[in-house]
Amino acid sequence: MTKITFLNGQFIEHENAKIHIEDRSIQFADSVYEVVLFHKNKLADGLQHWQRLENSLAKLGMKMPYSVAEFDDYAKQLFNLNKLETASIYIQVTRGVCPRNQLIPQDIPQTVIMTVSPFKVPSTDLNKTTKAMLEPDIRWHMCDVKSTGLLIGSLYKQKAADNGCDDVIMHRDGNITECCFSNIFIVKNSQLITHPTDNLILAGITRATIIELAKKLNISTVERKFSIAELLNADEVFSTSTTTFVRPIHIINNKIMADGKTGNIAQSLFNSYINYINQ
Numbered sequence: 001m002t003k004i005t006f007l008n009g010q011f012i013e014h015e016n017a018k019i020h021i022e023d024r025s026i027q028f029a030d031s032v033y034e035v036v037l038f039h040k041n042k043l044a045d046g047l048q049h050w051q052r053l054e055n056s057l058a059k060l061g062m063k064m065p066y067s068v069a070e071f072d073d074y075a076k077q078l079f080n081l082n083k084l085e086t087a088s089i090y091i092q093v094t095r096g097v098c099p100r101n102q103l104i105p106q107d108i109p110q111t112v113i114m115t116v117s118p119f120k121v122p123s124t125d126l127n128k129t130t131k132a133m134l135e136p137d138i139r140w141h142m143c144d145v146k147s148t149g150l151l152i153g154s155l156y157k158q159k160a161a162d163n164g165c166d167d168v169i170m171h172r173d174g175n176i177t178e179c180c181f182s183n184i185f186i187v188k189n190s191q192l193i194t195h196p197t198d199n200l201i202l203a204g205i206t207r208a209t210i211i212e213l214a215k216k217l218n219i220s221t222v223e224r225k226f227s228i229a230e231l232l233n234a235d236e237v238f239s240t241s242t243t244t245f246v247r248p249i250h251i252i253n254n255k256i257m258a259d260g261k262t263g264n265i266a267q268s269l270f271n272s273y274i275n276y277i278n279q
């Protein structure tokens with residue numbers, strides 16, 4: 001079946017979806033993105049994703065190209081055209097096209113891209129061993145913007161793979177911030193701890209949902225900075241993201257965490273998250 005992609009208000013064959021070489025996303029990474037899960041005929045936490053898109057755009061001085069209702073509608077059409085039931089959608093909004101200029105052009109039409117891919121809900125068996133390594137967080141100071149300037153994350157993901165790891169956990173000034181493409185939680189004495197939402201991390205939509213689900217399970221949560229030593233002495237460590245849900249981390253820098261087993265809190269939050277998206 002021919003894959004259909006959305007580009008600037010039109011649904012076209014994926015192979016024919018082309019943007020101009022002077023789109024500012026190419027020269028300046030002047031663009032932001034979202035990834036949303038579509039499951040049970042709806043976008044999971046759709047509104048929160050559209051709000052974060054609006055927020056990312058606003059921080060770069062851009063507007064939402066469409067209303068939330070229009071975005072929802074385009075997304076639904078795209079899933080239908082591609083005959084997808086459970087899928088992820090990638091949305092990217094760029095400032096638009098203009099001859100290379102460091103000054104920001106005003107009022108040029110934005111470029112809007114939406115692509116969809118089939119998605120398999122992660123298995124409930126969380127016992128596959130996940131390994132991570134620590135690296136300094138050398139990204140910029142606007143990590144709250146979901147920018148397409150993702151080179152550090154991509155270089156780190158590759159470094160992890162080259163070292164037989166699944167992920168990199170980043171730290172800044174001695175504190176753990178997040179993973180390359182996910183947020184991180186630790187559990188100590190039955191309490192969940194995660195970095196507060198500020199300019200040093202992306203405010204993950206899954207992170208926020210997990211905090212809500214933890215409340216319902218009477219698991220106490222604190223949003224505060226925590227150190228590398230706290231990470232390495234945690235009872236449980238897991239990451240969260242739209243595409244990986246809750247992912248336990250069993251080995252960090254070759255140290256086996258909590259006997260290398262998936263902790264009870266990670267497992268119960270994973271189960272609650274599956275129930276949540278199935279509702």
Ligand code: PMP
Nearest residue numbers: 181182183202204205206241242
């Ligand atoms: N942090 C970073 C740096 C990310 O790239 C992502 C996923 N895009 C997340 C956290 C998790 O965010 P979400 O739960 O909204 O997918």
